[in-house]
Amino acid sequence: MQQVKRWLVIEMKSMLVIGGGIAGIQSALDLADRGFHVYLVEREPSIGGHMALLDKTFPTNDCSMCILAPKMNECNAHPDIDILSYSEVAGLSGEAGDFSARVMRRARYVNEDKCTGCGECRARCPSKVPNEYNSNLDTRKAIFLPYPQAVPRVMTIDKDHCIYLTKGKCGVCRKVCSAGAVDYEQEDTFVDLDVAAVIVSTGFELFDPSQMPEYGYGRYANVITAMQYERMICASGPTSGHLETSPAKQHPEKIAFIQCVGSRDMQHNPYCCSVCCMHAVKESILAKEHYDESQSYIFYTDLRATGKGFEEYTARAEKDYGVQYIRSRPGQITEDAGTKKLTVWYDDTVNRKVKGLEVDMAVLCTCLVPAKGGEKLAKILGIEIDESGFFENMDELTSPLDSKRSGIFIAGYCQSPKDIPESVAQGSGAAARAAEVGSA
C-alpha cells in the first residue's frame, strides 16, 4: 500500500495518558489516530481497567470484553501508542506543551520483549495466590497474566508471592521458559518522557463492604459484591459463568441486589456512584437469562435510570424478566447458620411494612471510590483533589476536562462518578483538549 504523507507536515508531539481503563484507552486512540505519539501508562500488568472484568454492559447487554478487547488490541498494535504497563508516574516537570514526565517501570521479572505469553511458566508455578482479577474467588499463580485477553500479553511475577524472590528457592519458571524471558534480577527502572500534555484517567476501585457489618460481608458466605457476581456470571470467570451458592454449590433461586452500599451514605461516601442502579438491573436480567427459575429483587432508593435508554431498560427488566424492585435500603442481613440462607430485613417503604425476605444470595452493589494513590499522584502532577478523592477541575461547570494545572486533563471516573459512555466521551474530550495544546 502506498504511504500517503500526513496532511499536516509538522512534527507531532507526544502525549502522556495515565491509566489504561476505557477512558484512557479512548484518549490514547483518539490522540494516536491523529498522529500524536502516546505513552499509555498503566499501573496493572494489563490495560483494560474494570471494564475488562465485567460480564455484560447495560443497557444493550453487549459482552464487555468482546467490545473492549478490540480496542485494547488496537492500542497494542497502534504504531503511535507505547503501552507502559506495570508502571507508575513518579515525577513531572515543565509546563503545558513541554512537560517532562518520569515513569517508574516496576520490575515484572519478565523481559517484555522476550515473553510470548505462552503460559508454560504459569502452568508450572507452584505458588497459588488469591486472584484479585476474579475478586479473589479463585487463585492465580505467582507468575501470571491477569486474564486471557491481557494486553500486553506478557507474564508478570508477583514478587510478594514468588517463592524464588521471597525465599531464594524454586526458579521453576526460569527453567521452563524456552524464550529465556524470566529475569529475577530485574529492577525497577525509570524512563523520562517529553510530552506536550497529560491526561489522567486513573479510574476507581471498589468500596470494601466489610465496613458495614449489618450486611455480613466476609461473615456470610452468600453475601457477595456485585464485582464478584460479575466474575461468577462471566463465562471466562472462576465458575465458568455459573452462579453458585456456598457451600451447596447450587444455582441461587432468589437473589437480592442491594444498592448504595457505601454510597449515598454520609457515613461512608456521600456521592451517588451513578452506576449501581443500572448494573443491578443488568445483573438481575443475566440471572434470569442463566436460570429461568431465578427471581431477583433490587433494593433501591431512587433507581437512577438517567442515561440514554436506561429507563426503558429498567422497565423491560421488570416486564420481561420479572425483576422486582423494592424501594428500601435494607437494615440488616442475617444468616441461617444451618442452611446458609440469608434473610434480608427491610422496610418496604411503599407498603410501609417491615419484612424479612429469605434469599439464597445477596449481592452488594458497592460504591466505586477513586482509585488509591490519587493523593500521591495529585502531588506529583501538581493538581488538586477534592474531599472525596476526585481530581478537581479548573472549573467544575465549564471546564470539566481541565485540571487546575494547565496542560493536564482529567477523564473518566477519577473526575466524578460516571458510566462507560460518559467515560468514553470524556476520554475523547480530554484528547481534544490535549490535542489543542499539542497543536498550539
Next chain:
Amino acid sequence: MKQIIRNTKAYYCVECGKCTGSCPVARGNEFFSPRLIVERALSGMKQDIEGDRELWACLTCEACSKKCPSTVKYSEFIRGMRKMAFDSGFTSRCSQGGLLHSIQRIHSIKDLVQDRLDWAKDLKTSKKGEVLYFTGCLPYFENLFSAFVSPIEIAKSTVKILNFAGIVPAILQNERCCGHDLLWTGDSETFQKLARLNTEMIKESGASRVVTSCPECLRTLKLDYADLLESTGIEIMHISELISSLMKNNGIKFNRSGIMTYHDPCRLGRHLGIYDAPRDVIKSMGELVEMGNHMAESSCCGVSAWATCESMSKQMQVNRLIEAKSTGSDTLITSCPKCLIHLKCAVHNQIPVEKEKVDIRIEDLAVAAGKALAGD
C-alpha cells in the same frame, strides 16, 4: 419541632427505610416505624406524633442511627419528640407500673435522705477520694428484682476489684438517680434537677475519675451531664474500662475458666463505642465466642428507660438467649445491670421455647471478674 429536626439532622432523611429495616421493635410491632415518625415530623404533623403511643416503643438502641446513611441522630430525635409530647401532657407506658419513675422523681427532692450504703459495709470505701464509684440504682433494683437476680452483687464485686487493686473508692451517701430514664421519657425538667444534685455531689467528692457499673449512668454522666461537668476535667469511665486498664497497668490477672459470650449493651456499645474493654477482660478470664450479632450489630435486651416491656421485649430477650446458647458458651456475660435484669427476667417466668435452647448462665462482667480474681 423544627429545632429538633435541625439539631438531629432529620432534614437529611431520604426515606430509604434503613432505620426501620434495622429496628428490632419494628420487626415485631407493625405499628412502629422509626422512618415514619421522622417523615411525620418533616411534614409538620406534630399532634399526630404526640398522640401516638408508639412514640414510646423506641428502645433508643441506636441500631438505626448507627447505620443511617443520612446521619440522622435518631435517638436524640426520639428523645426530643418525647419531650415535646411530655410537655403536651402525654407520657410513656412505664413498665413496673411506673414505680421506678416515681422513685426517680422522688430522688429529685433536694432534702431527701437515703440509707443506701448498707451493701458496702464489708468493703473499703470512703466519702471522698480520687476515684468515685457511682453506684446507680443497684440498691433499689436489689429490692425490686431479688426474686431472680441480685443486682447489688455488681456493686459489691466492683468495689472488691477496686480494693484488690488498692483503690478505695468514694461512694455517695446521698447519690441520686442519674436521671437517664426520665430524660429518655421526656421529663427533662426532673432530669435537670437530678443532674444538678449529682454533679454537685460529684464535684464535692474531690474525685478526678468517676466509675459506673451501669452504661446508662455512664452515658448520662458522660454526655448528658457534659455541660455541668465541662470545666472539671473529671473522667467518666465504665468499670470494664477501668478493669481493662488495671490489667494493663497494674498487672491484675484472672483465673481462666470456661467459654463465654458477650452481650454488648446498647449504651456502652453503639452509644459510646466501648466494645474492646469488656472483651479484653473476658478474654483474660476464658475463651470468648462471639454471637452473630455482636458489637455494632448487637441486639438490644428489649427494654430501655423502663419505658416499654411488651411481648416484643420478651421475644427479643429469648432470641438473644437462643443466640447466646447456640455459641456453645457456658456463660453469657453482659456489662449492664439492666440488660442482666431483663435477660434474667425473660427466663424467670414462662418461656415460649424449650428450656434447653435458652439455658445459659447470665452474669455481669464485674461479678464474673470479681470471682475470677487471681490471687484473691
Next chain:
Amino acid sequence: MIPRIGVFVCHCGTNIGGYVDVPDVVEYVKALPGVVHAERNIYTCADDGLTSIKNAIKSRDLNRVIVASCTPRTHAPLFRSAVAAAGLNPYLFELVNIREQCSWVHMKEKEAATQKAKDLIRMGVARVSLLEPQEEIRINVTPSALVIGGGVAGMTAALSIANQGFRVDLIEKESELGGMLRHLYTLYPDGRDASPVLAKFIENVKNNRNIEIHTSSRVKKVDGYIGNFTVWAENEKGPLEIRTGVLVVATGAEEFKPLGLYGYGAGAVLTELELEDRLRSGLLHTIKSAVFIQCAGARCSDRAYCSRICCNVAIKNAMILKQMFPEADINILHNGIRAYGTYEKMYRQAQELGVGFRKYSKEIPPEVMVNGERARVKFYHELMGKEIEYSPDLIVLSSPLVPHGDVEEISKMLKVPLGQDGFFLEAHVKLRPVDFATDGIFLCGTARAPADITESICQGYAAASRASIPLMKGYVQAEAITAVVDETKCIGCGYCASVCPYNAASMNEKTVAAEEFSYATKKSYINPALCKGCGTCAAGCPAGAITPNHFTLPQIIASIKAFQPERYTLAIA
C-alpha cells in the same frame, strides 16, 4: 490460484470450547480439500492467536484465511489487519461465527453444536476459496468542519476544532448563539449566573479567527461523504454553499410544554424554563409556598425516557426560591430523586435549606386543581400512605427535554438515524457515544439525549476530538467492499438509487452506441466512497446488473452448496 487455506478455530475461553469439541473440529477441517493448515487457539484475538495467524501465513504459504470464532462485527477488522500484516490481501479472509450462531445457542447439545461448527466452517471454506482481493481507497479530506447548532455543545465543538487549527463553520438557526443557555437564569451545581458563562462562550467563539459564524441560518441540503461534504444553507443574506470535511450535529433539544397536564396554562403553573425566565426578569412575585412536580410528561407512555437533568434543575430552582423567601414552604413532589453522581451534594444542600422532598405514587400522579389565580395540589404520599394537599402560590412543572420539531428533517438530510425517543442515535451506545454510524458525521449535546451544561461541554469536546481525527490525518480509508454496476446489463430503471440508504447510487446520463444507431439512456453509478457494501441495490436490481464485491453470487452459492458435505467441492477462482 490454487487455494491454500488456513483455518484457526477459537475456543474463546469456554465460550466456544465449553460447548463445541474444538479439537475434533480442527481434525475435521484439516481433512477438507483446500485446507492446508488448521489449528486451535484459546483466544485467537489475543496476541498469541494473531501471531500464529501471521506465522502460519508465512510458513505454510497460505493464500486464504478463516477464523472460526465470534462475530465479525467486533473482530473482523482485527483479524484482517493481522492477515494484512503478514502480506496477504485482508479480503482473502473469512470469519465464521461459531459463537453467537453456534455455541451460545446450543449450550445444552454439545454434539450437535460440534457438528454445526463443522458445517459452518465447511461453508466458509467453500466461500473463502472464491474470494478475491479488494483494494481500500483513500479519500482526501477537506480540512474544515461544519457544526450545526450554536448551543453549548456546538460552540464547544467548534472552539476545540478551531483550536486544533482547522476552519469551522458554525451554523445557528436562531439570530444569536447560545441555545438553551440563553434561557437559563442560573446554573447548577453552584448556582452561578448563566449570563456570564454564555457571554464568555460567545466571546471565545467570536474572537476565534478559525470560526465563521452563520446565525439565522438553516441547513437546506447536504451532499457528499466524509472528507468531502457540501452543505447548502440559507439565511437573510441569501444561500450559502460550504464545502467541509466533517459535520457535527449539535442541534440541541427543547423543553416539553406540558399542555393538558397539571393545570399548565394557569397563571400559577409554570415550567422550569418559565420560572427561570421570571426569575431573570425579576417578575416573580413574593411567594409563601411552592410545589415542584417532577416527571411532568416524562417516564410515561408518551415519553418513556427519563430526562436526566430535571431533578437537578428542580433542586437548583427550589434552592433559589428558598433563598429568596426563606419562610416559604417549598416542596418537590417526585418519583425518585435522581441527583446522580456528585449532584447528590446539591440534594443534601437543598435539604439543609429546608426544601421538602415528597415522593408521589407513579400509579396515582399528583392532581392540580386550578381555580382562577389559585391552585391546589393533591397527591398521595406513597411512603407515608397519606393523601396530602397543598395550596401553593406557585406550581413548577419539571418537564422533560424533547427533540426539536425539525430533527426528522435533519435526520433525513444527513441520512443519520433517530432513536425511538426521537433523539439522534449514535453508532454504539456504549463505546461510540458521539459518532454516527455514517463516517464523518458526529453528535453531541442534547441532540443525542438529555444532558446538562457540563455534560454537553464534555460531549462537545468529544465530538471535536472524533471530528478532528480525519482532518489532522488528511485522508480517510474508504470501505473496500462496495457494489459495482455492469452497465451492459443495467436497464436504467433507477431502482438502486431509490433504495440506497447511503445515497451512493445515482443515475448517470449515458449514450449507448449500438451497431446502427446510438441512444441516450441512464446507467447506474455507485460512488465507491459512499458505498458501504450493504447489498440492498444488488438484491433489488431487476436486471441482475449489480454485484456486491466480496458477496458475489458464485461465492454465496458455493457456500450454500457446501451445507451438504457431499456437495462440497474445492472451487478455484
